[in-house]
Amino acid sequence: MLDQVEATETASPEDEKDQSYLLDQKTVAAILYAVEIDDREQLVELMEPLHAADIADLLEQISSFERMRLVRLYDREFDGEILSELDESIREEVIAVLTPQVLSEAVRELDSDDVVDLIEDLEEDQQETILKALEESDRAAVQQALSWPEYSAGRLMQREVVAAPEHWNVGQAIDYLRATPEDDLPAQFYHLVMVDPRFHPVGNITLGKLMRSKRATPLKDLLEDTFRIIPASQDEGDVAYAFNQYHLISAPVVDDEGRLIGVITIDDAMAVLDEEHEEDILRLAGVDGESTLSDSVRATTRRRLPWLAVNLGTAIAASIVISLFEDAIAQVVALAVLMPIVASMGGNAGTQSLTVAVRAIATKDLTGSNVWRVIRRECLVGLINGAVFAVVMGIVGIIWFGSPALGYVIAVAMVVNMVVAGLAGTGIPIILERIGVDPALASGAFVTTVTDVVGFFAFLGLAAAVLL
Amino acid sequence: MLDQVEATETASPEDEKDQSYLLDQKTVAAILYAVEIDDREQLVELMEPLHAADIADLLEQISSFERMRLVRLYDREFDGEILSELDESIREEVIAVLTPQVLSEAVRELDSDDVVDLIEDLEEDQQETILKALEESDRAAVQQALSWPEYSAGRLMQREVVAAPEHWNVGQAIDYLRATPEDDLPAQFYHLVMVDPRFHPVGNITLGKLMRSKRATPLKDLLEDTFRIIPASQDEGDVAYAFNQYHLISAPVVDDEGRLIGVITIDDAMAVLDEEHEEDILRLAGVDGESTLSDSVRATTRRRLPWLAVNLGTAIAASIVISLFEDAIAQVVALAVLMPIVASMGGNAGTQSLTVAVRAIATKDLTGSNVWRVIRRECLVGLINGAVFAVVMGIVGIIWFGSPALGYVIAVAMVVNMVVAGLAGTGIPIILERIGVDPALASGAFVTTVTDVVGFFAFLGLAAAVLL
Numbered sequence: 001m002l003d004q005v006e007a008t009e010t011a012s013p014e015d016e017k018d019q020s021y022l023l024d025q026k027t028v029a030a031i032l033y034a035v036e037i038d039d040r041e042q043l044v045e046l047m048e049p050l051h052a053a054d055i056a057d058l059l060e061q062i063s064s065f066e067r068m069r070l071v072r073l074y075d076r077e078f079d080g081e082i083l084s085e086l087d088e089s090i091r092e093e094v095i096a097v098l099t100p101q102v103l104s105e106a107v108r109e110l111d112s113d114d115v116v117d118l119i120e121d122l123e124e125d126q127q128e129t130i131l132k133a134l135e136e137s138d139r140a141a142v143q144q145a146l147s148w149p150e151y152s153a154g155r156l157m158q159r160e161v162v163a164a165p166e167h168w169n170v171g172q173a174i175d176y177l178r179a180t181p182e183d184d185l186p187a188q189f190y191h192l193v194m195v196d197p198r199f200h201p202v203g204n205i206t207l208g209k210l211m212r213s214k215r216a217t218p219l220k221d222l223l224e225d226t227f228r229i230i231p232a233s234q235d236e237g238d239v240a241y242a243f244n245q246y247h248l249i250s251a252p253v254v255d256d257e258g259r260l261i262g263v264i265t266i267d268d269a270m271a272v273l274d275e276e277h278e279e280d281i282l283r284l285a286g287v288d289g290e291s292t293l294s295d296s297v298r299a300t301t302r303r304r305l306p307w308l309a310v311n312l313g314t315a316i317a318a319s320i321v322i323s324l325f326e327d328a329i330a331q332v333v334a335l336a337v338l339m340p341i342v343a344s345m346g347g348n349a350g351t352q353s354l355t356v357a358v359r360a361i362a363t364k365d366l367t368g369s370n371v372w373r374v375i376r377r378e379c380l381v382g383l384i385n386g387a388v389f390a391v392v393m394g395i396v397g398i399i400w401f402g403s404p405a406l407g408y409v410i411a412v413a414m415v416v417n418m419v420v421a422g423l424a425g426t427g428i429p430i431i432l433e434r435i436g437v438d439p440a441l442a443s444g445a446f447v448t449t450v451t452d453v454v455g456f457f458a459f460l461g462l463a464a465a466v467l468l
Numbered sequence: 469m470l471d472q473v474e475a476t477e478t479a480s481p482e483d484e485k486d487q488s489y490l491l492d493q494k495t496v497a498a499i500l501y502a503v504e505i506d507d508r509e510q511l512v513e514l515m516e517p518l519h520a521a522d523i524a525d526l527l528e529q530i531s532s533f534e535r536m537r538l539v540r541l542y543d544r545e546f547d548g549e550i551l552s553e554l555d556e557s558i559r560e561e562v563i564a565v566l567t568p569q570v571l572s573e574a575v576r577e578l579d580s581d582d583v584v585d586l587i588e589d590l591e592e593d594q595q596e597t598i599l600k601a602l603e604e605s606d607r608a609a610v611q612q613a614l615s616w617p618e619y620s621a622g623r624l625m626q627r628e629v630v631a632a633p634e635h636w637n638v639g640q641a642i643d644y645l646r647a648t649p650e651d652d653l654p655a656q657f658y659h660l661v662m663v664d665p666r667f668h669p670v671g672n673i674t675l676g677k678l679m680r681s682k683r684a685t686p687l688k689d690l691l692e693d694t695f696r697i698i699p700a701s702q703d704e705g706d707v708a709y710a711f712n713q714y715h716l717i718s719a720p721v722v723d724d725e726g727r728l729i730g731v732i733t734i735d736d737a738m739a740v741l742d743e744e745h746e747e748d749i750l751r752l753a754g755v756d757g758e759s760t761l762s763d764s765v766r767a768t769t770r771r772r773l774p775w776l777a778v779n780l781g782t783a784i785a786a787s788i789v790i791s792l793f794e795d796a797i798a799q800v801v802a803l804a805v806l807m808p809i810v811a812s813m814g815g816n817a818g819t820q821s822l823t824v825a826v827r828a829i830a831t832k833d834l835t836g837s838n839v840w841r842v843i844r845r846e847c848l849v850g851l852i853n854g855a856v857f858a859v860v861m862g863i864v865g866i867i868w869f870g871s872p873a874l875g876y877v878i879a880v881a882m883v884v885n886m887v888v889a890g891l892a893g894t895g896i897p898i899i900l901e902r903i904g905v906d907p908a909l910a911s912g913a914f915v916t917t918v919t920d921v922v923g924f925f926a927f928l929g930l931a932a933a934v935l936l
Contacts, residue, residue: 025836051694053713061838178680188717189676190658207675208657212646226519244742245521247735249656267715270738274712277745278827284749285823286816293828293842300849304820308813308853312860315812319805326801333794336804337787340811340920344783345776348754352772355753359746360761368493370529374761381768385776392780452808 023050023058032062035070043070044077056085059094060294071097080106084114087292088121089299095126104133111187112141113158113268120150153239154232156272157253157262160186163195164219166202171215173205186263193252194219199259201252203227229254230264236272241364243269280362283440284355286311310445318343318452325460328468334401335463338393338410342459345389346417346451353378353425354447358439361429375426382422386415405466413459417451424450491518491526500530503538511538512545524553527562528762539565548574552582555760556589557767563594572601579655580609581626581736588618621707622700624740625721625730628654631663632687634670639683641673654731661720662687667727669720671695697722698732704740709832711737748830751908752823754779778913786811786920793928796936802869803931806861806878810927813857814885814919821846821893822915826907829897843894850890854883873934881927885919892918 027046034042047055059067059082071078071094078098083091083106095103107115107130115134119127119142131139141159148154162185164173173192177185192210194203203223213222226246230239230253242248243266253262279289286307295303322329322339329335357374360366366374390411397407428446429439495514502510515523527535527550539546539562546566551559551574563571575583575598583602587595587610599607609627616622630653632641641660645653660678662671671691681690694714698707698721710716711734721730747757754775763771790797790807797803825842828834834842858879865875896914897907 023835023837028835028837051714053715057833060833061835063841174679177676182680185676185680188674190717206656207679208645208653211642211675211679212650212653244738246519247521249658249735266734266738267717270712270734270741273738274741274745277742277749281745281749281752281827282823284753285819287820287823291824293824293833293838297845297848297852300845301852304817304849305853305856307820308816308857311816312809312813312857315809316864318812319809322808323805326805329804330798330801333798336797336807337791337794339804340790340808341780341783341787343808344786344920345780348776348779349772351753352755352775355750355755356759356761359749365525365528365761367491367496367529369491369496370761373531377765377768380765381772384765384769385773388773389776389780396784452812 023054023061028058028061031058031070032066035066035073038073040073040075043073047074047077052079052081053085055082056087060087060090060292064093067093068097075099076102076105078102078106080108080110080114080118083107084110084118087294088290089292089296090294091118092122092126095122095129100129100133103129107133108135108138111158111160112138112145113156115142116145116155120146120155148232151236152232153230153234153236153253153264154262156236156239156268157230157232157264158186159262160184160189161252161260161263162186162189162192163199163201163260164192164205166194166196166220168219169215170210170213170217170219170222173210173219174215188265189250189263190265191224191250191263192219193260193263194223195260201229201254201260204250204252206249227251229258231256232261237276239264240269240273240276244273276362280358280440283438284358284444286444289441307445311448314445314449314452317449318456321453321456322460325456325464328460328464332406332463332467334403334406335460338397338401338406339456339459341393342410342413342417343452343455345414346421346455347448349382349385349418350421350425350447350451351444353382353422354429354443357426357429358443361433361439366430371430375423378422378426379419380422382418382420383415386418389418390414403467406463409462409466410459413455413462416458417455420454421447421451491522491529496526496529499526499538500534503534503541506541508541508543511541515542515545520547520549521553523550524555528555528558528760532561535561536565543567544570544573546570546574548576548578548582548586551575552578552586555762556758557760557764558762559586560590560594563590563597568597568601571597575601576603576606579626579628580606580613581624583610584613584623588614588623616700619704620700621698621702621704621721621732622730624704624707624736625698625700625732626654627730628652629720629728629731630654630657630660631667631669631728632660632673634662634664634688636687637683638678638681638685638687638690641678641687642683656733657718657731658733659692659718659731660687661728661731662691663728669697669722669728672718672720674717695719697726699724700729705744707732708737708741708744712741744830748826748908751906752826752912754912757909775913779916782913782917782920785917786924789921789924790928793924793932796928796932800874800931800935802871802874803928806865806874807924807927809861810878810881810885811920811923813882814889814923815916817850817853817886818889818893818915818919819912821850821890822897822911825894825897826911829901829907834898839898843891843898846890846894847887848890850886850888851883854886857886858882871935874931877930877934878927881923881930884926885923888922889915889919 031046034046086094119130145155190207192205193201196202204227205219205222209222228242228246228248228251230251232253232255250263250265252260253264255261282289282291288303291303393414394407394411397410398404424447429443432439432442499514502514554562587598613623658675660673661669664670672695673687673690674692677690696710696714696716696719698719700721700723718731718733720728721732723729750759751757756771759771861882862875862879865878866872892915897911900907900910
């Protein structure tokens, strides 16, 4: 906190923004210098004001060699939160460098949900090491959380819950909170969860309301309007959606029998929302959703190659279409010059429709009620934009190559391909979603194949019919 | 809340998920039927269990005509939260349909920050209508918020803050909370903000800690470790980043003199994070960042056309490169067949690098410390993947066209274009960011132009030199 107060006093708000969010190059350089001259005291002093999340960013940004030296020198100052914040690939590397003693102290500081988050992506031997470092009760909690499926609410929740029976009043709840030892309460909590005698959650009460009410008030009178129960098996993406859609701050998690077993808070839901978006955005571009900037050249190559291989396949398919019209191209070389334009415009229009559809599916806005209206809209937009660019390209074709027929051919092909782009860009993700494939992952390849093949076919086929 | 309890009792957790998150088609159909037969009672009963966010989704998914009839029939049940949740384009339409009386009651229920959120995108005459509907004090609050720049923390914050002087103890804080009338407190709050005598925030105290501490404990002893001050002029994207990076739940907002003027809570920050992602993902695909599924055909056409026009320009540039080699193509038509493959692979590899770079810039992970390492990595990855596909395409070229020279030409062109793709895909967004242009918006066009031009030039140029 100290660093903040200093920042407020010495800097204008604008400077402060840069200071507090971006690790500035000066600090990084100073830290790396301290590492190079092996000055532990200086290193610790420089790192002290940094938040664990910033230290993690720093470790991700420097080279592997610098990272190893820094972690060794920092030694017992290294805390668990830094581990939590690190990218998976870097995390494994850092854990391998930490001494067993530092590692076990680091993980012991963490809440059980953070340990779960940290441990689930690790190699098995590293998982073992960390589980062994935990105290008995924490280990059991972590193992139980790991028994829920990956990416489920059960993995995301914290197990410490503040629950109150339905018949309590405000005074009883406050006395209970005061009497409970700190370790049995969540590190941060914002609601009491009211439960029925079977331990099924029935409502939420904010601490603010509890604090402002008379001791004799029944808890029942203080329930919040918005209350959502999360099944432990629910996908974390749906959890994040619920938090965002219903403005939840925390929500109780229940097991298959509907009993309260934990709580998810909005900060964890926000992190999931961020990850899901990241995954979508990367997948749409044909990059593995787990990619990070700190992946090695080898990992990056491996993550990108499959998609490029798929793309090679679709590009060859398009080439085969072109080869069907070799004769036409040999006679009118202008066709070879103009054909990429039709394909490219279709590809772009298709990507536009596709991205809108993929997002709408992710936010559950594209449903049975409006799917036909949306498809109709996309085709109409393709028709109108296609017509606009058909006119433009028709004129370009006539001026450039002096052939009205060529202008006419490219214009018609353009309209056809852009309507198809709207149809494919919307229809393909919808179909993929229905058959259980992530539309963000696979739609791009299909849509581009369609627009390439249709684009070349329409343009060259029409040209062959009209011009030859 | 009732619907929840019912759902838990009648459905397994899996069913419940669908029930609570997706407006199922049956409900939608029943609601539309009630509207059609003008059965107000039935409509109100069907809508009662729905959250305002779900009602907003419903309104977005039905046709414009159904929407108008539904809103008119629903009449005075229509509340302000639904307005808050609606997409901008639909919101204007709905406001035009509401009677002045319903509208003014709806907006009076809202917190001032929600009114700001609702009003800022509206046309001026609708803004006026809503401002007039507010009570005097609320109107002043909204107008003051609107004096901060668009997309700033000042617009995002709520003005009701719970502040406590540094010298207070727990008992004084609790008494103050109890004595303050409900209207002067935020609807939900999770922290006390401790302020110095100049009203500068110096720390946060969670309500949980406050409630569990003895009355005589000085507030100073209860401060949270993580505490960030947000300047009111800060961009909302940076606010969302700070919440996500530092796991903040709420943060005090200060004016240019550093005085506490409001608070931002994580649910608002999460909504901003979601919007910013949406904008990035759409912009990367060449779609206006504000696009929604409920835009009209006309609005959609207009939003997509500019990007397609840019793409037409770059496609024509690529065609001009091709036209330089018309003679070569006329002699070896296979060149026309194979050339799109080189361009397409480069385009895809470039998009991969580009997307990773744009994301890394948005998450502040791509900095001065690692920029060269990342560029080097991307070029190396391009080299390796290029080499792999060069071998594949070399073989394809030889088998397909029986020409080793052609295989050799396409292989070399492939390597060249994929290295260039890595360089352009990383370098272009970095340069755009430095000169203050959103890399998500403009990078795509530049990168594709580079990979098309280089791809065609390398392949056709090499072919002309080697084969003719």
